[in-house]
Amino acid sequence: MRSLRLAWLSLVRQPARAVLGILGIAAIGALLFDMLLLSRGLVLSFGELLQRSGFDVRVLASDAPPFTGPRLADASALAGRIARLPEVEAVLQLRVREAEIASFGGGGVAPDGPMDQAVEGVGRRRRVEFIGADPQVRSMWTIVEGEDLPDAAAEAGPLVVNPNLARRFALSPGSEVSLRGRCANSPEALPPVTFTVVGIAEFPFDSVTSTTIAGTLADAGRLCGDAGVDRAEMLLVRSTPRAGAPGAAAAIRALEPLLHVVTNEDLIERFSRVEFSYFRQISTVLATVTVFFGFLLIAVLLTVSVNQRLGEIAALRALGLSRSRVIAGVMWESAMLVGAGGLLALPLGALLSLWLDAILRSMPGLPAALHFFVFEPRAIVLHVALLAVAAVAAAAYPMRIVAVLPIAATLRREVVS
Amino acid sequence: MNHLRRSLLGAVTLLAAASAFNSPKPDDVPGVLISRQLLESRGLRIGDRVRLAREATGEGARTFRIEGTYEPTPDPMRFAQPRLEARLHLPDLLALTADPSDPAAGESVTSINVALKDPSDAARFALDAAARLPGTVARPTRAPDERTGTFVVLERFHLAIAVVTIVGSAVFLLALMVMLIDERRGTVGTLRLIGFTRGRILMQVLAEGAVIAVAGAVFGILFALASQDAFNRIFQWRYDTTLIFLRVTPRVIWQSLLLALPLGIAASLVASWTLLRRQLLTLVRR
Numbered sequence: 001m002r003s004l005r006l007a008w009l010s011l012v013r014q015p016a017r018a019v020l021g022i023l024g025i026a027a028i029g030a031l032l033f034d035m036l037l038l039s040r041g042l043v044l045s046f047g048e049l050l051q052r053s054g055f056d057v058r059v060l061a062s063d064a065p066p067f068t069g070p071r072l073a074d075a076s077a078l079a080g081r082i083a084r085l086p087e088v089e090a091v092l093q094l095r096v097r098e099a100e101i102a103s104f105g106g107g108g109v110a111p112d113g114p115m116d117q118a119v120e121g122v123g124r125r126r127r128v129e130f131i132g133a134d135p136q137v138r139s140m141w142t143i144v145e146g147e148d149l150p151d152a153a154a155e156a157g158p159l160v161v162n163p164n165l166a167r168r169f170a171l172s173p174g175s176e177v178s179l180r181g182r183c184a185n186s187p188e189a190l191p192p193v194t195f196t197v198v199g200i201a202e203f204p205f206d207s208v209t210s211t212t213i214a215g216t217l218a219d220a221g222r223l224c225g226d227a228g229v230d231r232a233e234m235l236l237v238r239s240t241p242r243a244g245a246p247g248a249a250a251a252i253r254a255l256e257p258l259l260h261v262v263t264n265e266d267l268i269e270r271f272s273r274v275e276f277s278y279f280r281q282i283s284t285v286l287a288t289v290t291v292f293f294g295f296l297l298i299a300v301l302l303t304v305s306v307n308q309r310l311g312e313i314a315a316l317r318a319l320g321l322s323r324s325r326v327i328a329g330v331m332w333e334s335a336m337l338v339g340a341g342g343l344l345a346l347p348l349g350a351l352l353s354l355w356l357d358a359i360l361r362s363m364p365g366l367p368a369a370l371h372f373f374v375f376e377p378r379a380i381v382l383h384v385a386l387l388a389v390a391a392v393a394a395a396a397y398p399m400r401i402v403a404v405l406p407i408a409a410t411l412r413r414e415v416v417s
Numbered sequence: 418m419n420h421l422r423r424s425l426l427g428a429v430t431l432l433a434a435a436s437a438f439n440s441p442k443p444d445d446v447p448g449v450l451i452s453r454q455l456l457e458s459r460g461l462r463i464g465d466r467v468r469l470a471r472e473a474t475g476e477g478a479r480t481f482r483i484e485g486t487y488e489p490t491p492d493p494m495r496f497a498q499p500r501l502e503a504r505l506h507l508p509d510l511l512a513l514t515a516d517p518s519d520p521a522a523g524e525s526v527t528s529i530n531v532a533l534k535d536p537s538d539a540a541r542f543a544l545d546a547a548a549r550l551p552g553t554v555a556r557p558t559r560a561p562d563e564r565t566g567t568f569v570v571l572e573r574f575h576l577a578i579a580v581v582t583i584v585g586s587a588v589f590l591l592a593l594m595v596m597l598i599d600e601r602r603g604t605v606g607t608l609r610l611i612g613f614t615r616g617r618i619l620m621q622v623l624a625e626g627a628v629i630a631v632a633g634a635v636f637g638i639l640f641a642l643a644s645q646d647a648f649n650r651i652f653q654w655r656y657d658t659t660l661i662f663l664r665v666t667p668r669v670i671w672q673s674l675l676l677a678l679p680l681g682i683a684a685s686l687v688a689s690w691t692l693l694r695r696q697l698l699t700l701v702r703r
Contacts, residue, residue: 017592020592024585024588024592027581258474275497278497281655286578293585293586301592301593304593308596308600355577362570363570363571364570
């Protein structure tokens with residue numbers, strides 16, 4: 001306890017130095033904490049998004065990223081075969097088409113942007129992503145107003161639209177919308193198809209600017225004039241609680257060995273290894289730099305402080321204070337500086353992460369619900385462990401100075417000077 | 418044509434059935450170029466024959482002969498993805514990927530790149546083309562798009578990180594200067610006693626701070642210049658790309674100097690002023 005008190009007195013005797021040391025550690029610690037949040041933030045957030053969609057296995061025609069590879073042929077029969085597996089609870093076919101709004105709400109013509117936006121391509125602001133899905137399977141979107149797609153076939157094609165689209169075109173349940181498909185197999189302009197909005201829904205992977213519409217599988221076909229073509233981009237599968245995602249995936253692979261079957265965990269693993277690896281790398285580099293910087297700061301502060309107090313330390317030793325207590329005093333001093341700075345770094349880091357997260361989330365095309373900085377208890381544990389290592393390493397050299405200090409020679413030098 | 422070729426070849430990147438076997442070179446087998454990454458990852462060699470298919474089942478696969486290999490143009494948007502690609506002649510690609518039920522498929526391409534006689538006319542030409550060809554999208558290649566937006570955001574993020582680092586460094590520097598100046602308390606007191614004014618001592622500290630700041634900034638810049646190659650090599654090896662990740666440009670050098678010098682001088686001034694404002698007798702401990 002004496003060494004603790006000794007350390008405390010050393011710090012409070014020079015408050016400016018101690019405060020600056022703590023502030024320096026706090027700034028560095030905040031950055032370190034943020035890098036720890038960033039290192040797994042995207043993966044955690046992406047995993048949560050995948051879980052939110054309510055499906056845990058995806059079936060694709062190839063290992064290409066979703067919506068860029070070939071489509072699944074004979075999709076309805078394939079979905080039926082997979083749905084009959086005992087490990088599978090539900091199967092949702094997804095057909096994604098591009099379309100543009102031809103007119104809405106009783107003949108209103110969709111607005112275009114100003115001239116500079118028109119240069120980007122006529123009708124860019126009118127463009128929508130149309131998701132065709134089977135209404136009899138529980139959907140991946142969340143209804144916020146109105147109703148979901150009806151199970152039975154309706155005369156005027158029912159649609160659910162996302163809030164962005166509803167806001168931009170003043171759509172509400174009951175509104176009529178005409179869509180014109182923009183399909184790769186039709187170089188000519190297709191005739192518009194009229195739909196009725198039945199609900200407004202939030203889609204898990206929508207970006208802040210996304211304009212997404214969901215309708216039935218048949219309507220996706222009508223939109224592109226290929227109603228007879230039974231091809232889907234992807235099958236979303238919900239496993240039974242008993243089989244779990246790995247069990248369902250294994251059963252599907254056994255049934256259809258040529259298809260690419262991935263679980264949410266596989267996707268997360270792939271994204272963390274490939275797509276998101278940049279942020280993991282940058283967080284590793286910056287975390288290393290900040291720990292080193294923290295070590296340097298404390299090491300310099302303690303070394304200079306100890307060097308300035310050599311005479312005082314020698315006097316204390318001459319009065320009977322043991323070597324181990326003086327060494328422990330330096331260690332405690334380091335621990336106090338790093339502890340106070342590290343503690344202050346947590347709220348600072350949390351605030352900083354909000355700012356940095358807002359910057360990165362403004363990247364175009366990212367799902368609005370995706371976050372780069374996500375808190376998990378592991379980040380605090382690592383933060384404490386890394387700062388503790390830095391504190392011990394930084395105290396090593398000044399501790400050595402104190403340990404090998406020649407008492408008589410130092411006192412003599414002090415008196416002579 | 419590069420963009421068109423890249424878009425088209427994206428489809429063939431999805432090749433599902435690629436198998437290699439050595440055989441004599443027959444004249445009727447079309448040639449194909451394979452990216453270095455694909456060549457290495459599948460153990461292929463120039464002269465090998467490969468079967469490429471659009472479908473995962475290998476249905477409709479066609480045989481090609483590898484005539485050469487190429488290094489894909491580095492793409493910062495896709496640097497983390499392995500570039501398993503092939504380049505085919507356009508007719509071969511269309512024959513491979515065209516939907517037999519679509520009579521227009523053989524005449525369809527993903528995009529067309531146009532080189533204008535007057536590049537400054539690009540915006541007007543794009544507007545005109547989009548208006549005359551309903552259903553198509555025309556845009557100047559230099560127009561800001563999603564890619565530009567992504568890198569603007571990343572630049573902003575890096576700048577924010579740099580700001581935090583500078584704040585931390587400034588505090589570090591200030592703490593260091595406070596300690597160094599405090600160490601000279603006796604010297605400063607003696608100088609004051611023999612008639613040096615506060616202003617003169619402050620000027621000396623200012624000059625010293627400037628020298629330290631310049632030396633630190635120059636060392637930092639030299640270290641960055643010396644280590645940039647190592648950083649680039651590590652990341653190029655990690656992602657198997659020729660992309661340059663880090664480049665110390667004259668602008669970066671000037672930015673560093675403009676930040677480091679005022680910060681260093683300010684830290685010296687603040688630290689020395691805390692000492693100089695004290696009573697003379699306090700400085701000489703009497």
